[in-house]
Amino acid sequence: MSKVAIIGVGQSSFVRGYAGSIRELAFEAYAEAMSDAGLTNDQIGATVVCSAPEYDKQRSPAGVIVEHLGLNPQPTFYTESLCCSSTTGLKLAYSLVQSGLHDSVMVIGFQKMSEITSAESQERMGRGADIQWESPFGTMMPAYYAMFAQGYLDQYGASEEDLALIRVKAATYGQLNERAVYRKPVDLAQCLAADPVASPLKLMDCCANADGSSCIIVASEEKAKQWGVAQPVWIRGLGSASAPVNLALRESFSSFAAATEAGRQAYAMAGIGPKDIDVAEVHDCFTIAEMLAYEDLGFAPRGGGPELIRAKETYKEGSIPVNVDGGLLSKGHPIGATGGSQLRTIVLQLRGQAGDIQVKDPEFGLVHNMGGVGIYGNVVILGR
Amino acid sequence: MSGSKKPEADRRFAKFGTVSFTATTKVNDFIGYLEEGQVCGTKCVTCGSVFFPPRAQCYKCRDKARIEWFQVQGSGKLATYSELKYAPTGFGEDLPYAIAVLDMGGYKLFGRIGDVPLDQVRVGMELTPVAHELPGGQINYVFNRC
Numbered sequence: 047m048s049k050v051a052i053i054g055v056g057q058s059s060f061v062r063g064y065a066g067s068i069r070e071l072a073f074e075a076y077a078e079a080m081s082d083a084g085l086t087n088d089q090i091g092a093t094v095v096c097s098a099p100e101y102d103k104q105r106s107p108a109g110v111i112v113e114h115l116g117l118n119p120q121p122t123f124y125t126e127s128l129c130c131s132s133t134t135g136l137k138l139a140y141s142l143v144q145s146g147l148h149d150s151v152m153v154i155g156f157q158k159m160s161e162i163t164s165a166e167s168q169e170r171m172g173r174g175a176d177i178q179w180e181s182p183f184g185t186m187m188p189a190y191y192a193m194f195a196q197g198y199l200d201q202y203g204a205s206e207e208d209l210a211l212i213r214v215k216a217a218t219y220g221q222l223n224e225r226a227v228y229r230k231p232v233d234l235a236q237c238l239a240a241d242p243v244a245s246p247l248k249l250m251d252c253c254a255n256a257d258g259s260s261c262i263i264v265a266s267e268e269k270a271k272q273w274g275v276a277q278p279v280w281i282r283g284l285g286s287a288s289a290p291v292n293l294a295l296r297e298s299f300s301s302f303a304a305a306t307e308a309g310r311q312a313y314a315m316a317g318i319g320p321k322d323i324d325v326a327e328v329h330d331c332f333t334i335a336e337m338l339a340y341e342d343l344g345f346a347p348r349g350g351g352p353e354l355i356r357a358k359e360t361y362k363e364g365s366i367p368v369n370v371d372g373g374l375l376s377k378g379h380p381i382g383a384t385g386g387s388q389l390r391t392i393v394l395q396l397r398g399q400a401g402d403i404q405v406k407d408p409e410f411g412l413v414h415n416m417g418g419v420g421i422y423g424n425v426v427i428l429g430r
Numbered sequence: 431m432s433g434s435k436k437p438e439a440d441r442r443f444a445k446f447g448t449v450s451f452t453a454t455t456k457v458n459d460f461i462g463y464l465e466e467g468q469v470c471g472t473k474c475v476t477c478g479s480v481f482f483p484p485r486a487q488c489y490k491c492r493d494k495a496r497i498e499w500f501q502v503q504g505s506g507k508l509a510t511y512s513e514l515k516y517a518p519t520g521f522g523e524d525l526p527y528a529i530a531v532l533d534m535g536g537y538k539l540f541g542r543i544g545d546v547p548l549d550q551v552r553v554g555m556e557l558t559p560v561a562h563e564l565p566g567g568q569i570n571y572v573f574n575r576c
Binding site for chain 1: 443449542553
């Protein structure tokens, strides 16, 4: 099977209130990715636009975005899988290129969450769960993740402090990321003293809503060579899985089956294992989500996540650096743009272009991007 | 011409919970049972599958399915929970409250903690699901002490 490369990456700053429209927001990531790849629009065969539509007044946003980017008459496809929409978009783009239908595909993720209030946004996000059987009880995303935090702490005797250590790490690197929403230092005492949101999670355990966009350009091996791409990053493994939406139908409250399965698929396709990963971006919408990812991806055995963070093994100098761009906890989480931002970080790492957060000579990087409360799981393995 | 009158839609599910996001479903009898004080699931007699939340359709048996209601009885073990300090739009009046999953053995229920003081809730405790009337004619079920 021929290979598919990522040949361009771009990302807007992630901010609390973007002073522009969604098409203008998408443009920022597009422009950076096109310059990065050194392409012109006629070299883009198709676009995949990724977001969660309930934040926009615009119906079918792909249309106005590709119009604004000058990408007519190429076809455009819209994908949505909640918070992992843009890694789902990557899988679609990979398939379009691998099938031979298109030589190159652009994946644009975006979200402008600031036009509604935080309570409205919680209500909409809560409706990303089971609206018939769960939402009438008054659910919201932090409370769902909190149920996994409670389940995890009980199962393994871990502490709220273990979760807080993940936020401290995120803040260490968030300070270095000019495109992150949250750039202040955070210490352990601050995390533990923060206002409760949904027990056992507190304010510092939660990422912030944000406005942002991301753009990833993929191409066939042939085109990457023909266009003289200096440092193509290859898509080595792709895994995707789903789990029941309703928590009543889940087996475990201390792991995400969809992440475990997506990881298994991605490792199998790449022909490598967790020990071969040199740098990872995991979906830390809440501190507990990063803890579960350590174990679901095999970076630690079940129950071994707390030891990994206590020993700082997931710091830049550790055995498996995770979210050294500050993660969602620092960057903020503009739903549709998040997966693309994670992919961009790993691409820059593999090219040796990650600046202050560059890990030493990575060969393989991994992206773990989840939709909803472990409903959808995407794992992507990239390599040089 | 007598003019056939459009049959009135069964919108009972609009009564479920503080705010319902669904009005019409093929399992609207769930609300009827709740109003009689019963929390009910369904089972497919053809294959033996048990459904909670209840379903009127069975993906294993499709057109051969025979769906019947059963009453959720006895107690279960609290699998996990969370106490909310903030609520989504429409639920602010309910604070503070806790959402939870109760493991009944063969199936689980997603719902709310009932009469247990929130500082005494513990994973593993035995609780019983019961129908619970809410203001404004709404109804749900909660997990109470046995």
